[in-house]
Amino acid sequence: MKIIVNLDVVMAQRKMSSKDIAQRIGITEANLSLLKRGKVKGVRFETLAALCRELDCQPGDILAYGEDAT
Template sequence: MPIIINVDVMLAKRKMSVTELADRVGITIANLSILKNGKAKAIRLSTLESICKALDCQPGDILEYKSDEGEV
């Protein structure tokens, strides 16, 4: 998938646990883990906003686009 989700990077930078972020955002640890591991197919903008608020970051700090090799 060409969209990379860097929640784990921001968690490390902020020295915050997955459990703490899940509590602050109001989502389950399981759903946050799906997002963190790149298995999510979508993210609600309200969830992205809550994550950004909790981690004091911008959406671009969390989401990254990398094109698949071989695509034009």
């Protein structure tokens, strides 16, 4: 079981760049890249809320639950 990160999809739909989002929510582009690729162990609610605010979306638009393909 895993969490699927759809942040790149939502950003593309909103035509927003990583640089713009990172600056607006106050994180580095490197950390945003790790988040987009699902290479993080967790996400602060504060960061998730800022992403949702800037992308005008809900947390469920960015994160989804899925089964592992084993």
